[in-house]
Amino acid sequence: MRTEAIAWADVIPSPVYLDAATAAPLHPVARQALLAALDDGWADPDRLYTQARRARQLLDAARAAAAETLGVRPDELSFTASGTTAAHAAVLGGLVGRRRIGGGLVHSAIEHSAVLHAAEQHVARGGTAAGIPVDRLGRLDLDAWSEAVAGPGVALAALIAASHEVGTVQPVEAAAAACADAGVPLYVDAAQVVGRMPVPAGWSVLSASARKWGGPPGVGLLVVRKGTRWESPWPADEHESGRTPGVVNLPAVVAAAASLRAAAADAAAEAARLSPLVERIRARVVAEVPDVEVVGDPDHRLPHLVTFSCLYVDGEALLHALDRRGFAVSSGSSCTSSTLRPSHVLEAMGVLSHGNVRVSLHRGTTEADVARFLAELPGIVADLRAQAGVVGL
Amino acid sequence: MTAPDEVLDCLGQRCPLPVIALARRLPSLPVGAVVRVLADDPAAAVDIPAWCRMRGQEFLAATSSPDHTPAYDVRRVH
Numbered sequence: 001m002r003t004e005a006i007a008w009a010d011v012i013p014s015p016v017y018l019d020a021a022t023a024a025p026l027h028p029v030a031r032q033a034l035l036a037a038l039d040d041g042w043a044d045p046d047r048l049y050t051q052a053r054r055a056r057q058l059l060d061a062a063r064a065a066a067a068e069t070l071g072v073r074p075d076e077l078s079f080t081a082s083g084t085t086a087a088h089a090a091v092l093g094g095l096v097g098r099r100r101i102g103g104g105l106v107h108s109a110i111e112h113s114a115v116l117h118a119a120e121q122h123v124a125r126g127g128t129a130a131g132i133p134v135d136r137l138g139r140l141d142l143d144a145w146s147e148a149v150a151g152p153g154v155a156l157a158a159l160i161a162a163s164h165e166v167g168t169v170q171p172v173e174a175a176a177a178a179c180a181d182a183g184v185p186l187y188v189d190a191a192q193v194v195g196r197m198p199v200p201a202g203w204s205v206l207s208a209s210a211r212k213w214g215g216p217p218g219v220g221l222l223v224v225r226k227g228t229r230w231e232s233p234w235p236a237d238e239h240e241s242g243r244t245p246g247v248v249n250l251p252a253v254v255a256a257a258a259s260l261r262a263a264a265a266d267a268a269a270e271a272a273r274l275s276p277l278v279e280r281i282r283a284r285v286v287a288e289v290p291d292v293e294v295v296g297d298p299d300h301r302l303p304h305l306v307t308f309s310c311l312y313v314d315g316e317a318l319l320h321a322l323d324r325r326g327f328a329v330s331s332g333s334s335c336t337s338s339t340l341r342p343s344h345v346l347e348a349m350g351v352l353s354h355g356n357v358r359v360s361l362h363r364g365t366t367e368a369d370v371a372r373f374l375a376e377l378p379g380i381v382a383d384l385r386a387q388a389g390v391v392g393l
Numbered sequence: 394m395t396a397p398d399e400v401l402d403c404l405g406q407r408c409p410l411p412v413i414a415l416a417r418r419l420p421s422l423p424v425g426a427v428v429r430v431l432a433d434d435p436a437a438a439v440d441i442p443a444w445c446r447m448r449g450q451e452f453l454a455a456t457s458s459p460d461h462t463p464a465y466d467v468r469r470v471h
């Protein structure tokens with residue numbers, strides 16, 4: 001049995017998961033909290049009996065913990081069914097709350113699709129939306145932003161804290177100052193920074209997603225600061241201060257809050273560990289893979305994420321080839337998307353969209369994982385180019 | 394818009410094929426020649442200008458023929 005297992009391990013490489021920006025592996029604290037809360041937190045927190053009171057305690061404690069980690073008041077924070085739902089509620093609720101001011105939404109061109117889809121619905125219902133460009137590194141054009149938010153009838157501005165596709169950290173505080181001058185509330189989609197980096201100041205509405213920090217899938221956070229004119233875009237419902245309809249998945253919420261506290265406590269140390277690994281990937285990919293473009297801001301970036309595009313390589317073929325060698329990554333190439341369109345983020349930056357790979361690290365990623373990825377990548381790309389007959393072009 | 398010296402029909406091809414076709418053809422044309430790439434994969438709108446930037450060739454314009462076929466004009470500069 002034993003020798004057989006070893007021989008098998010030689011053939012199938014051990015898996016290296018490098019897609020934390022989609023979903024980080026469950027944090028051990030989340031797992032522990034989830035299991036405990038499954039036994040203890042199944043009752044409806046709104047009922048008037050012992051089991052319900054226990055559930056209510058768990059929910060209140062989770063809210064208090066998450067609020068404390070984010071530095072907000074517990075009554076400002078609601079749990080949602082995902083980061084996507086939180087983003088939808090943030091955008092649509094911010095627009096509904098200020099509909100008397102006007103129907104204008106200003107957003108960066110590189111928002112998450114959840115924000116863009118909410119914007120599309122707003123436009124389909126007669127509102128307007130202005131997408132503000134970014135430069136080649138994926139940095140917001142602050143002059144265009146400031147001019148747009150100062151325009152007439154702007155109800156809400158939306159800015160992603162850091163790009164989930166290329167890692168570029170956005171100038172949130174400067175963008176917030178422009179919004180404050182214009183009297184326009186700012187919504188920040190902080191899904192990639194919460195639990196990893198300090199959350200920038202100046203926003204009125206914020207959203208996040210637990211699976212990005214090692215919490216369970218299917219939990220989002222929506223924070224609406226006191227005094228913000230925000231109105232629920234959903235049919236009336238009393239849960240979560242009326243901000244998100246339906247009962248929350250309490251065991252998952254408890255796990256999300258516990259793991260958020262743990263992730264935030266380790267965030268600085270993790271960033272200091274992962275950032276040099278990302279730096280190594282950035283440098284070695286350029287040095288060892290011909291005709292590759294590493295995209296995103298080299299300095300003002302997320303600590304755990306790096307994206308590059310390989311000329312003449314089909315993105316889907318590259319993902320499959322990497323998967324066969326045990327590497328899980330994602331891609332913004334059109335052939336890997338259900339819509340067959342290239343990533344709007346790469347498009348807005350004007351960078352190569354085919355042969356695109358996003359690598360994102362997590363607390364389980366080791367230096368050896370990165371070393372193996374870097375050792376195998378040049379050969380995998382070279383093989384694909386040889387098969388396509390594009391060597392030397 | 395001046396007429397191109399050569400037209401590459403990449404309609405129906407998915408990226409990176411139109412870019413590969415351009416990379417194969419352009420070096421065989423004289424310096425200064427203009428190639429028009431017809432490509433309906435939306436990724437071509439991003440990837441053809443990006444290829445020109447990476448290779449130091451000149452991206453002239455995204456054009457559209459009367460039947461709305463997306464087309465991209467590139468001039469060989471070296």
Ligand SMILES: Cc1ncc(COP(=O)(O)O)c(C=O)c1O
Pocket residue numbers: 021022082083084085087112114160163164189190191192209210211218219220
């Ligand atoms: C920046 C950003 N916003 C929103 C979301 C949506 O979160 P969820 O996957 O929890 O719906 C994601 C993740 O996909 C993200 O990266």
